[in-house]
Amino acid sequence: MINLEGRIAVVTGGGMGIGAGISKVLSGYGAAIAIADINPDTAEPTRRAIEATGGRAIVLRHDVTDWDSAFALAEAVEAKLGPPDILVNNAGVSGRKPLLEMTEKDWDFVLDINLKGQFITTRAFMPGMAARDRGRIINLASVVSKQGVGNFSHYCTSKFGVIGFTQSIAQEFARTGITVNAVCPGILMTPLHDGIVGQMADADHVDFETAKKNFVGLVPQGRPQTPEDVGHLVAYLASDLARNVTGQSYHIDGGMQMD
Numbered sequence: 001m002i003n004l005e006g007r008i009a010v011v012t013g014g015g016m017g018i019g020a021g022i023s024k025v026l027s028g029y030g031a032a033i034a035i036a037d038i039n040p041d042t043a044e045p046t047r048r049a050i051e052a053t054g055g056r057a058i059v060l061r062h063d064v065t066d067w068d069s070a071f072a073l074a075e076a077v078e079a080k081l082g083p084p085d086i087l088v089n090n091a092g093v094s095g096r097k098p099l100l101e102m103t104e105k106d107w108d109f110v111l112d113i114n115l116k117g118q119f120i121t122t123r124a125f126m127p128g129m130a131a132r133d134r135g136r137i138i139n140l141a142s143v144v145s146k147q148g149v150g151n152f153s154h155y156c157t158s159k160f161g162v163i164g165f166t167q168s169i170a171q172e173f174a175r176t177g178i179t180v181n182a183v184c185p186g187i188l189m190t191p192l193h194d195g196i197v198g199q200m201a202d203a204d205h206v207d208f209e210t211a212k213k214n215f216v217g218l219v220p221q222g223r224p225q226t227p228e229d230v231g232h233l234v235a236y237l238a239s240d241l242a243r244n245v246t247g248q249s250y251h252i253d254g255g256m257q258m259d
C-alpha cells in the first residue's frame with residue numbers, strides 16, 4: 001500500500017490544475033506539501049482543502065525560470081517543513097501556435113518554463129537529496145512527449161526534452177537512493193487545456209463545446225483524465241513501492257499512446 005507518512009513533497013505549479021490535484025492526493029497518502037507557484041494566491045483553496053482533511057500544506061511563491069527563486073524555494077521548504085523527499089516538476093504552459101506565426105519569444109516562453117524550469121528546479125533540490133541519499137523526482141511530460149502534433153512544435157519539443165532530461169538524470173543518480181521518472185498525461189480539462197480548446201474552436205470555426213467534444217474524442221476510453229488520476233500515479237512513483245523504478249515515463253492518457 002502507498003504510504004507517504006513523514007515525507008515532504010514539493011509540487012511546482014501546484015496552484016491549480018494537475019498540480020493542485022497531485023498536491024491533494026500526495027497529502028491524502030500522508031505527505032506534507034509545499035505548494036509552489038508563480039501565482040501563490042491561486043494555491044490557497046488547495047492549501048485550505050488539505051488542512052481541512054487534517055493534512056499539512058504551505059504555499060510558497062516560486063518562478064521555475066528563475067535560478068535564485070528555485071534555490072530560495074529549496075531553502076524555504078527545508079526551513080518550514082524539513083528536508084524535501086519528493087519533487088514534482090509540474091509547472092507548465094502550452095498554447096496552439098502554427099510554426100509560421102511562432103516568434104522567438106513564443107518558443108522561448110514555452111521552452112523556458114516547461115524544460116529549463118525542470119532543470120533549474122531539479123538543480124536546486126538535488127544537492128540536498130544527494131547529501132541525504134534519498135529522493136524522488138517526478139517530471140510532468142505529456143502524451144505528446146513521444147509523438148509530435150502540428151501547431152504545438154514548441155510544446156512537443158519541450159515535452160520530448162523532459163523525457164531526455166528524466167532518463168539522463170535517472171542514469172546519473174542510479175547508484176543513489178534517488179529515482180527520477182516522468183508521467184505523461186493525455187487530456188485533462190484544466191485551465192491549460194481550456195485555453196487550448198478555445199484556440200482550437202477559433203481555428204476550426206466551431207463553438208467551444210463542439211471543440212471540446214472533438215478533443216476528448218481523441219481519447220480511446222472516451223473520457224478525459226482528472227488531476228487526481230495523475231496524482232495517484234505520482235504517489236506510486238514517490239513511494240517505496242517504486243524504489244526499483246527509474247528513468248521511466250508512464251502514460252496516463254486513456255489509451256492515446258501505447259508503447
Ligand SMILES: NC(=O)c1ccc[n+]([C@@H]2O[C@H](COP(=O)([O-])OP(=O)(O)OC[C@H]3O[C@@H](n4cnc5c(N)ncnc54)[C@H](O)[C@@H]3O)[C@@H](O)[C@H]2O)c1
Binds near residue numbers: 012015065092185
Ligand atoms: N492539462 C492537460 O491535459 C495536460 C496534458 C499533458 C501534460 N500536461 C502537463 O501537466 C502540467 C500541469 O498542467 P495543467 O494542465 O495543470 O496546467 P495549468 O495551466 O492548469 O496549471 C499550471 C500551473 O503552473 C503555474 N506556472 C506557470 N508558469 C509558472 C512559472 N514560471 N513558475 C511557477 N509556476 C508556474 C501556473 O500558475 C499554474 O498554477 C504541465 O507541465 C502540462 O504541460 C497537462
